[in-house]
Amino acid sequence: MSGANASPSGRSHQEMSGANASPSGRSHQEMSGANEIVFTDVSKFYGEVLGVNKINLRIGPGITSLVGPNGSGKTTLMNLMTGLIRPTRGDIEVLGTRTGDPETFYRKIGYCPQFDTFPKGVTGFGLISSLLRLHGCSKRDAEDTAGRAIEQVHMTDAAHRRVAGYSKGMRQRIKLALAVAHQPAVLVLDEPLNGLDPMARAESIALFQKLAESGLFVIVSSHILHEVDIISDSVVMMSNGYIVAEGDIQDVREEMSEHPIGILVRCDNPALLARRAFSENHVVEVRIEDDGTGVLVRTRSADQLYMLINRVVLEDKMTIEGVIPIDEDVHSVYSYLIGADGAVRL
Amino acid sequence: MSKAWHQTTAVMNFEMRKFFAGRKWFFPVLLAAGPVMLATMLVLFGRQHPPNNSDVTEVFAVLFQTFILRLVIVFGCALVFANLYRGDMVTRTIHFYLLTPIRREVLVGGKYLAGLLTTATLYGGMVAITNILFHSVNGQAVAEGHFFSGPGMSQLFTYVGIAVLACVGYGSVFMLTGFLFKNPAIPAALVVVWESANVFMPAALKKISVVHYLQSITPVPIPFGPFAVITAPASVFVSVAGLAMFTVATLTINALLMRKAEINYSSD
Amino acid sequence: MAVHRRGYRRYDGSLTPERWRFWILARYAFSRVFQSRLLVIFYVICFVPTVLALSAVYLSHNVDLLASMFPHAQLPSTELLPVNAEFFLFLMAIQATLSVFVTALIGPGLVSPDLTNNALPLFFSRPFSRAQYVLGKFSVLFVLLSLITAAPMLLIYVLKSALAGSQWFIDNIHLAFASLVGSLLWVMLISLVSLASSAWVRWRPAAAGMLFALFFIPAGFGAAANEIMRMTWGSLLNGTVLIGTVWNSLFFINDPAGYARAADALSEMPDTVGFLPAWSAWLMVAALCAASLLLLNRKLRAHEVVR
Numbered sequence: 013m014s015g016a017n018a019s020p021s022g023r024s025h026q027e028m029s030g031a032n033a034s035p036s037g038r039s040h041q042e043m044s045g046a047n048e049i050v051f052t053d054v055s056k057f058y059g060e061v062l063g064v065n066k067i068n069l070r071i072g073p074g075i076t077s078l079v080g081p082n083g084s085g086k087t088t089l090m091n092l093m094t095g096l097i098r099p100t101r102g103d104i105e106v107l108g109t110r111t112g113d114p115e116t117f118y119r120k121i122g123y124c125p126q127f128d129t130f131p132k133g134v135t136g137f138g139l140i141s142s143l144l145r146l147h148g149c150s151k152r153d154a155e156d157t158a159g160r161a162i163e164q165v166h167m168t169d170a171a172h173r174r175v176a177g178y179s180k181g182m183r184q185r186i187k188l189a190l191a192v193a194h195q196p197a198v199l200v201l202d203e204p205l206n207g208l209d210p211m212a213r214a215e216s217i218a219l220f221q222k223l224a225e226s227g228l229f230v231i232v233s234s235h236i237l238h239e240v241d242i243i244s245d246s247v248v249m250m251s252n253g254y255i256v257a258e259g260d261i262q263d264v265r266e267e268m269s270e271h272p273i274g275i276l277v278r279c280d281n282p283a284l285l286a287r288r289a290f291s292e293n294h295v296v297e298v299r300i301e302d303d304g305t306g307v308l309v310r311t312r313s314a315d316q317l318y319m320l321i322n323r324v325v326l327e328d329k330m331t332i333e334g335v336i337p338i339d340e341d342v343h344s345v346y347s348y349l350i351g352a353d354g355a356v357r358l
Numbered sequence: 359m360s361k362a363w364h365q366t367t368a369v370m371n372f373e374m375r376k377f378f379a380g381r382k383w384f385f386p387v388l389l390a391a392g393p394v395m396l397a398t399m400l401v402l403f404g405r406q407h408p409p410n411n412s413d414v415t416e417v418f419a420v421l422f423q424t425f426i427l428r429l430v431i432v433f434g435c436a437l438v439f440a441n442l443y444r445g446d447m448v449t450r451t452i453h454f455y456l457l458t459p460i461r462r463e464v465l466v467g468g469k470y471l472a473g474l475l476t477t478a479t480l481y482g483g484m485v486a487i488t489n490i491l492f493h494s495v496n497g498q499a500v501a502e503g504h505f506f507s508g509p510g511m512s513q514l515f516t517y518v519g520i521a522v523l524a525c526v527g528y529g530s531v532f533m534l535t536g537f538l539f540k541n542p543a544i545p546a547a548l549v550v551v552w553e554s555a556n557v558f559m560p561a562a563l564k565k566i567s568v569v570h571y572l573q574s575i576t577p578v579p580i581p582f583g584p585f586a587v588i589t590a591p592a593s594v595f596v597s598v599a600g601l602a603m604f605t606v607a608t609l610t611i612n613a614l615l616m617r618k619a620e621i622n623y624s625s626d
Numbered sequence: 627m628a629v630h631r632r633g634y635r636r637y638d639g640s641l642t643p644e645r646w647r648f649w650i651l652a653r654y655a656f657s658r659v660f661q662s663r664l665l666v667i668f669y670v671i672c673f674v675p676t677v678l679a680l681s682a683v684y685l686s687h688n689v690d691l692l693a694s695m696f697p698h699a700q701l702p703s704t705e706l707l708p709v710n711a712e713f714f715l716f717l718m719a720i721q722a723t724l725s726v727f728v729t730a731l732i733g734p735g736l737v738s739p740d741l742t743n744n745a746l747p748l749f750f751s752r753p754f755s756r757a758q759y760v761l762g763k764f765s766v767l768f769v770l771l772s773l774i775t776a777a778p779m780l781l782i783y784v785l786k787s788a789l790a791g792s793q794w795f796i797d798n799i800h801l802a803f804a805s806l807v808g809s810l811l812w813v814m815l816i817s818l819v820s821l822a823s824s825a826w827v828r829w830r831p832a833a834a835g836m837l838f839a840l841f842f843i844p845a846g847f848g849a850a851a852n853e854i855m856r857m858t859w860g861s862l863l864n865g866t867v868l869i870g871t872v873w874n875s876l877f878f879i880n881d882p883a884g885y886a887r888a889a890d891a892l893s894e895m896p897d898t899v900g901f902l903p904a905w906s907a908w909l910m911v912a913a914l915c916a917a918s919l920l921l922l923n924r925k926l927r928a929h930e931v932v933r
Contacts, residue, residue, distance in 0.1 A: 096453060096621040118459035127623070129450040133379025139454075142375060145368035146458040148361060176930075190454075385836075392847050400854050417854060425846045433839050437832075448742070448829050543835030550842070 046108035048072055049093060049198065049229060054102030056088055062253045063088035067102070069255060071231060074245035075224045078233040079346060084250040086233040087126055090202050093231070094123040106198055107229075119147065122196035124187045124204050130175040136186040137162060137171040140193050147194050161193035162186075166215065180207035188216065198229040205236060217243050237343040247342055251350045265340045271348045272296040272310040273340060275317060278333040282307040288324055292316065308338070365460050369468025370475065373442070377476060382441060386477070389434045390484040393426055397491035404495050415513070418492045419578035422485070422517060427524060427572060428554050431481050435528035436546040438477050440536035442469040443616075450623045463613040470533055470609060477525040485521040489514050513577040520572050527568040527601045530608035537612055537619075557582040561589040568604075571597035647754060651762025652769075655736060659766065665731045669774070672724045676778035679717050680785055682707050687789040709786045710798075711877040711884060714779060714805045718873060721775045722812050726841065728771060733820030734833030736763045741828045741925070750928035760821065760922055767817035775813055779805035804876035812869050815911055822918035825925035841865050861902045862910045867892060868902075872911060875904035 049071040056063035064085040078086045091097045092104055095111030095118075104110070109117045130139065137158055144154035162171045165185040175183060184207045191199060201220070205213050220243060224230045234240050240247065247264070249257040257264045265273060279285055282300050286307045289295045294317070297310035311317045314337070324330050338344075377383055409417065446452035455465055493510060494501040504510035528549075535545040553569045564570045564587070574591035575598075592600070642650060660666055685691060686707035707713070740746055749759055783802045787795035819840065824833040848863030861867040870892045878885035889901050 091621065094457065096456060098618075098620055114461060115459045118457060121457070123457050125453060127450050127453060131376045131380070131446075131449065131451045131454070133381075134375065138375065138379075142368070142372040143454060143458055145371065146365055146455070146460050148364060148459075389843065392843070393850075396847070396850055396854055399851065403855060420853070421850050425850045429843050429846045433843060436835065441832075444831075445829075541831040541834070543831040543838070546835055547838050550838075 049107070049231070050103075050105045051089075051092075052103045052105075054092060054099045054104060056092060056097065057100045064092070064250075064253045067255060069248065069258065071229060071248075072246075073224070073227055073229050075220060075230045075232060075243050077240040077244040077247045077342070078231065078250060079235075079237065079240055079247055079342060080250035081350060083252075085253040086250055087202055088253075089250070090123070090125075090200050090231070090233060094121055094125075094200055096123075096125075119194065120197045122191035122194065122199045124191040124199075124201045126202045126206075128180070128183060130183070130186075132176065134175060135172050136167060136175055136178070136182075136189070139175065139186070140190050143190065144193055157193055158189075161189040164192065164219065165189045166212075181209060181212055184208055185212065185216075188219075192219075192223070196228075199223060199231070201230070201232045203233055203235070205234060205239065213239070237341070237346055241342045244342070247345075249346065249349060256349050257345065261342055261345060262340055265345055266314065268345070268348060269312060271339070272312050273314045273317075274308060274310050274338040275314060276301075276306055276308050276334075276336045276338050277321060278306040278336070280331045280333075281328070284328055284330060285309075285321070285324055288320060288328075289317070292320060305333075314340075362461070362464050365464050366468040366471060369455075369460070369465060370472040373469055373472035374476065377438075377472075382438075382445070386434045386437050386480060389430045389437075390480045392430060393421065393488040394484055394491070396421070397488045400495050401491050409495070414492050414495060415578055416580070418489060419576065420580050421488075422520075423573060423576060423580055426481075426485065426488075427520070427569060428550075430484075431477075431521060431524045432528055432550050432553060433546075434481060435473075435477055435525055436532045436542070436549070439470075439473045439529045439532035440542040440546060442473050442533055442536060444536040444540075444542055447623065453621050456619075456621065462616040462619070466533075466609060466613040466616050470529065470612075473529050473533065474525055477529060478522045481525060482518045482521045485517050486514060489517055509577070516575065516577045520575060523598065523601055524568065524572055526605050527572075530605040530612070531568070534608050534612050537615060557586040560587060564589055565592075568601065571601055644753075648758040648762035648765065651749075651759065652765045655763065655766045659732055659735070659770070662731070665728075668731065669728060669770070672721070672728060672774040673778070675717065675720045675724070676774075676781065679778070679782055683709055683782060683786055684789070709782070709790075709801075711801060711804070711881075711888075714782075714801055715870075715873055715877060715888065717782070718775065718779065718805060718808060718812075719870070721778060721809075722869065725771045725775055725813070726816060726837075728774065729767060729816050729820045730834045730837050732770065733767060733817070733837065734824045734830040736766060737821055737824040737926070738828050738830040738833050741825065742830075746926060747928045756923070756926050759926060760919075763821055764817055767820065768813055771813040771817065772810065776806050776809035779809055800879065801877070804873070804879070808869075808873040808876050811872060811911065815869070815915060818915050818918035818922075822921040822925075825922055858902055859906070862906060868907050868910055871902050871904055871907035875908070 049069075051067045051069040054067040054069075055065045062085075067089065078089060080086050088097070092099055093106065095114070098111070106117065107120050109120060111117055134142070137155075140161060141151075141154040141158040144157050145151065147154075149157060159168075159171075162168055165188050167182060167185050167189060170178065170182055175186060178186065184204065188201070188204060191201065199220075204220075205216060208216060217239065220230050220232065224245070232240075232243070241261070244261070246259055247257070247261050248255060249264075277285060282304065286298045286300055286309075289298050289307070289309050289311075292311075294313040295309055295311050297308075299308045300306075301308065309317060318335070321332065321335065325332060339348075443452070446455070490501070490505075493504050501510075505514065531549060532542070532546060535549075536542045539545055553567055556564055556567045556569050556573075559567075570589075571592050574596075575594050686709075740749070746759075750756065780802060783798075783805065787798075820833075820837055823836040823840065824830075827833050827836055844863035845865065848860030851860035851863075852858060871889070874885055874888040874892065878888060892902075
């Protein structure tokens with residue numbers, strides 16, 4: 013990764029602040045309920061136990077990741093979004109439709125839940141084709157569509173075996189096939205990469221990206237933060253039933269002024285850069301790497317640092333090999349905001 | 359309307375597939391096999407000293423009202439119908455249905471019809487086979503005379519109809535108890551005891567049961583002993599219409615409750 | 627990988643002897659069982675008939691006390707309440723009925739949840755055999771049911787002996803033997819059947835329902851078979867008649883006239899026709915226990931093969 017304006021997901025900052033960027037960067041004119049998933053002051057209590065509290069959220073197209081420790085409310089949020097549970101308070105709209113209208117609602121939504129249970133005695137193909145018939149497909153269409161969905165997740169060979177005999181990864185793939193079979197506009201995936209081997213994970217990630225590029229809303233919850241980094245357009249971080257951060261990860265990171273951003277610059281003259289950086293007010297820490305090929309700078313303003321680097325390159329003819337933000341990823345933001353013990357640090 | 363019917367048949371299809379693919383069919387079929395086995399034993403071993411035809415008719419009537427109606431069909435319906443919703447909750451598979459674009463009322467209807475089709479076929483067929491076997495103990499000629507020249511055919515259809523009506527009534531009750539109770543065995547046991555004790559109840563309480571109306575339309579009345587409370591039987595119209603209305607009311611309650619249902623896969 | 631600092635130490639304390647390992651399962655099951663308030667209340671109620679019987683035995687030996695409580699009553703001069711085989715049979719029938727409900731409350735929760743939640747691999751991947759698992763679960767039912775069936779009978783026998791004297795104790799030792807063996811046989815039968823049905827249906831409410839179904843439906847089938855075939859063998863499917871016949875054979879082992887009276891009384895019950903030979907009842911009880919054990923052997927495995 014090189015270049016001052018690169019970001020973990022591969023999309024530049026200029027792109028992200030434009031009209032086609034992640035949800036937090038979209039202009040007001042483009043925000044409308046009919047093209048978003050909207051949570052308005054949503055709370056869910058299980059008796060006295062808090063599931064989620066006062067959630068106000070708008071999710072747009074692309075891949076949005078839900079990140080948080082166990083018990084933070086990710087699954088509750090997904091179950092609310094998919095109508096499996098009802099909010100204690102508040103309102104949820106998915107592309108302009110409410111859960112009270114199941115005939116419209118469930119044509120738009122596909123859900124791959126965490127539940128790893130299946131009806132006894134059914135095959136993967138039988139399950140998907142039977143449920144597609146509930147969508148209104150004829151028997152033949154249901155079978156054809158089921159076949160295509162199964163092919164998409166590379167389960168054709170095992171499709172006519174009983175699900176009870178599948179491995180965990182195979183069951184996960186069948187759940188994915190079930191979620192995408194009816195070509196929904198919104199795909200909600202609760203830890204979809206659980207149990208998948210590395211090849212299957214890569215294939216699934218490629219599938220999510222392909223679906224997102226075609227305009228789908230893909231909401232994924234995951235604990236694998238480096239994968240979240242790779243695939244997500246935006247992130248929603250949760251802890252103890254609250255949303256602690258949402259939006260593009262770099263925007264979130266920039267708002268965390270109490271944690272200066274660390275940027276590693278690999279160059280031919282680290283001492284020069286270090287000297288110049290020290291004189292800047294926004295720089296908090298400068299450290300030359302042990303191998304002498306780079307300098308780590310902690311700054312309160314990444315943009316000002318990038319401009320400094322540009323000046324040093326032009327004025328002092330320094331050669332830059334790489335500019336690497338070291339804590340502008342989901343993992344770093346997660347550890348700053350939530351920490352290892354799951355407690356929120358704000 | 360046709361979309362709702364298409365979805366209903368899709369639900370029925372899926373339920374039947376689950377019923378036969380798993381092992382849920384075993385006990386209901388075993389229950390149905392009981393009376394058939396008894397009739398077979400009579401045919402195989404009763405020919406040496408066969409009872410006369412009127413005795414056979416009465417014995418079948420006793421068997422039907424005491425064993426088949428009050429035990430076999432009640433337990434069989436409890437097994438099939440209580441499992442329709444509660445079984446999916448226990449196996450954590452109800453979400454497959456709830457994530458499809460199907461109205462919850464249609465889901466309830468489809469599940470009920472699947473259960474009804476299964477039990478009506480199973481127990482209606484069992485009653486028919488048992489009745490025919492019973493009356494064939496005295497030989498083919500006597501059986502043909504009973505069915506084609508005598509009252510046998512109308513009795514046979516009546517018994518089968520009563521068995522189907524029993525499945526209609528008990529099915530809706532057990533489907534609702536399966537929805538309402540985490541442990542539907544307790545209400546099922548209470549229903550069995552209530553229906554069994556029905557003959558000894560006063561007239562007002564008798565009417566709060568399915569078996570009272572079914573018994574009213576049996577073709578051959580049987581004595582229930584000195585402690586039974588005798589009441590005037592209900593007419594065929596009242597019995598059939600009453601059961602139908604009761605079933606519709608129970609299913610409506612079930613559908614309304616289903617609309618508000620949430621997924622909560624907590625352990626028993 | 628070099629281990630520089632060995633912080634982990636294997637457990638080197640004492641191990642439970644292998645023959646008592648089943649009791650670990652039972653201990654945990656007991657603590658779970660008594661969390662149910664309904665069960666605790668019902669279990670306490672199960673002792674009420676015993677308390678009444680003990681009071682009756684005591685009062686029958688203290689006619690003066692009874693006369694002072696009921697001064698106008700005409701009390702017989704001979705024994706008020708004869709404590710004989712019929713007395714024990716009557717009380718055992720009551721306690722056995724109560725034990726069925728206790729079994730329905732406890733039994734299904736012993737094996738079904740382990741099967742439903744796929745916990746068997748957790749047990750059998752440890753030095754713990756399937757026989758020990760069954761023994762552990764069985765011992766829960768055995769202990770709890772014995773306390774409401776066999777223990778009350780022995781208590782009454784001891785009280786009567788204390789009041790009537792050592793000669794009564796010697797002359798009626800067969801009553802103690804019969805009530806102990808009869809109660810334990812009944813406890814063993816319903817415990818094994820309950821565990822087997824719990825393993826078969828896997829779902830706890832269904833297992834409870836199945837236990838009741840096993841009492842009603844075979845009895846109905848047997849009665850219908852008796853009626854149709856004009857025989858008595860159908861009564862082998864009637865749990866009440868079955869265990870009643872076994873108990874009669876124990877209590878009247880040296881008293882053919884008494885056995886005939888008791889068998890008469892049993893045959894006058896609804897849905898029974900004629901006598902059932904004692905050997906057939908014993909054989910049926912043995913067959914049911916064996917079938918239950920076979921079913922448990924088949925169902926309780928650490929893995930499941932799906933084709």
